[in-house]
C-alpha cells in the first residue's frame with residue numbers, strides 16, 4: 001500500500017533551486033534510501049516531507065489524502081541533531097514524548113520501552129554529553145519513534161559515525177524496519193545497498209533513478225571487461241571505441257574497463273584483437289557494472 005506520495009515538489013531558496021519538481025512514492029513497510037552527493041537536495045526533500053519546510057509548490061499525499069500536518073505520522077531525525085547534553089538519556093526521551101503530546105505517565109512508559117529497544121537501558125541515567133556518537137544516534141532514533149510514527153525519516157543517520165557507531169546504527173535500523181517504514185538519506189552508496197529495499201537516486205534537485213534495489217540493478221547492469229596491460233594500450237583502446245558492441249571505454253594507467261552492450265560478440269572480438277595484435281595483458285576479467293558505476297554516472301552527468 002502506498003504510504004506517501006510526493007507530487008511535483010519544488011523548493012527554492014532565493015535563486016537556489018534546491019528541489020526541482022520531484023515525484024515519487026513510498027510503499028508501506030519498505031526501507032527506502034534517498035541517495036545522492038552533497039548538495040543534491042536530500043535534506044531539503046526530507047524537511048519538506050516532515051513538514052519542517054513549506055514547498056514552493058507541489059503537494060504531499062499521505063495514505064491517499066492531501067496532507068496538512070504530517071507530524072503526527074512522521075518521526076524525524078535531523079542530519080545534525082541537537083541534544084541537551086546536561087540531560088540524561090531518559091530525561092531527554094520523556095521530554096520528547098511530552099513535546100509529542102504524550103501524557104507524563106505515557107511518556108515515561110514509552111521511554112523505558114524505547115531505551116530497551118535501542119540498547120540504552122543501562123546508560124539511561126547518564127548525561128547525554130558522555131555518550132558516544134553511536135549512542136547519541138540511537139537515542140535520536142528512540143526520540144524519533146516516541147509517538148509510534150507510521151514513517152521514520154532519517155537524514156544521514158550514519159554519515160558522521162565511526163565504523164563501530166555506523167555498525168550499531170545500521171543494525172538498529174535493520175530491526176526497526178521490521179515494523180516501521182523508513183526513509184533515510186545517505187551519500188554513501190554502501191549504506192544504501194546494505195539495508196534498503198528501494199532506492200531514489202537524487203542529483204541536482206531531481207530524482208534521476210528510482211525503483212527497488214533489484215530492479216534498478218537489473219535495468220542498469222551492463223557487462224564489463226576489465227583488462228590490465230603490461231604497458232599503455234591507449235591507441236588500441238581508442239580504436240575499439242567505435243565498435244557497436246562497445247558502450248564505453250575508460251582507462252587509467254595500464255588498466256582499462258570496457259562497458260559492452262553485447263557481451264558475447266564483444267568478448268570474442270576483443271579477445272581476438274588482443275591475440276592478433278599480441279597486446280601484452282596481465283589480467284582479463286569479465287564482470288558486470290555495479291551500483292557504484294551507475295551512481296558515478298548519474299552524479300557526473
Ligand SMILES: Nc1ncnc2c1ncn2[C@@H]1O[C@H](COP(=O)(O)OP(=O)(O)O)[C@@H](O)[C@H]1O
Nearest residue numbers: 013016018036037038039040041042043044045
Ligand atoms: N536554507 C537554505 N538557504 C539557501 N540555500 C539552501 C538552504 N538549504 C539548502 N540550500 C541549498 O540547496 C541545495 C540542496 O541542499 P541540501 O538539501 O542540504 O542537499 P543535501 O542534503 O543533498 O546535501 C544546496 O545547493 C544548498 O546550498
Ligand SMILES: [Mg+2]
Nearest residue numbers: 042043079156
Ligand atoms: Mg543533507
